[in-house]
Amino acid sequence: MAIEVELDIFSGRRNPTWVLEREQEAEFLTLLKIIQSRPAESAQTAPKAPPLGYRGFNIRSAGHQELPELLKVYGGAVCQDDKTYPDVDRELEKWLLGAASPFVSDAVTRAISQKLGK
């Protein structure tokens, strides 16, 4: 089952969206499992993205055994259904930004890197 990543950032233009390659899938799932092993909080505690600009990554995968249909990754947290898992060092976001590089401009990468403290 393909894992689709959407960089949620634009307003007028459509968001960049791509599918992870096989090796990337394995890395992504490994990172995610580490995060999901941490104590979860309620979805209410998830950081709120501002309306304009970088709003995180949406991960979609229909029917994937190890993933919910939608994950939201933003602001040091990973959210699924009514749970939020902390990712204080924003490792998953940084990894996803690296995976995004073929699909987004340097200006976008720089802008997000600044926000992630890279």
Added chain:
Amino acid sequence: MLEVTLNVYSGRPNPQWMLADEQETSFLSQLDQITQITLTKPPGVLPRLGYRGFLVNRSPRSPQGPLSLLIQDKIVDFGQNQPNRIADNRDLELWLLSTARVEIPAKVRSFVTNELNQSPIDAGAASGVGASGSNCPQCMAVDAPAYNPALWNTPAVEPYNNCYNYANDQITNTFAQPGRAHGVFPVNIDCDDYQNAATADGLALSAGFANPLAAGQGWYVALAVWPGVDFHWYRQDDNGCWSHKPGQTPVTNLDNSGTPITDPANCNRGDYEFCCYMITDRNVVIS
């Protein structure tokens, strides 16, 4: 037959169920007892996860006629056809939750129950401005649309319409692009190219938003660009404040600081730079 949808999930389909006949009678009776009018909208789909209210719908083919309500944080939003009403408490929401059986998992029911037993979000603060429109500049456009996020923040509309759709108050489901309907395609993502593209669609440049616009003369919108990256549009609503729909995300009247937008030239726009004000109207064609 009334269909109830609990807005709580992000990616999965939301729980839905039908009310039994006696439940429908009870619902309508409870609704009739909520009589206080409010101009405040429910928080709608704020940029957050979790509980976002109940949708109650009845088919237009029903003998009783169509019904489409959003009930959240004590507010009953009737859409464009009637003023909203506000209850004294959240009993109606709690009762709606109780009518679901297997449709809602235990954990979700517990989560929503906890939400409903807390103080609701201050609907005035959440919408940015209360009914009186305090701090909003005067709206000089007779045709300015009402601020009604519930119309846009639904699964059938939200993902398919962007800032340009919203500013022009046109749901095309095409993620509209300035100029596309008239064969004009911006080369550069800058103010000039996007202003020209919007002009091709029928929008007109304006120095500000203080001049009166009579019926048929449209309403004020504003263009901003993130140079080389993206564009964005705002619109002034009939309450005088401005609102926007960033891409496929929900409509909001707050800027990036969480502050109500009284002038897009002076609000927190993140990386977007203000370009200009323009005027749009019902004759503008976008795609």
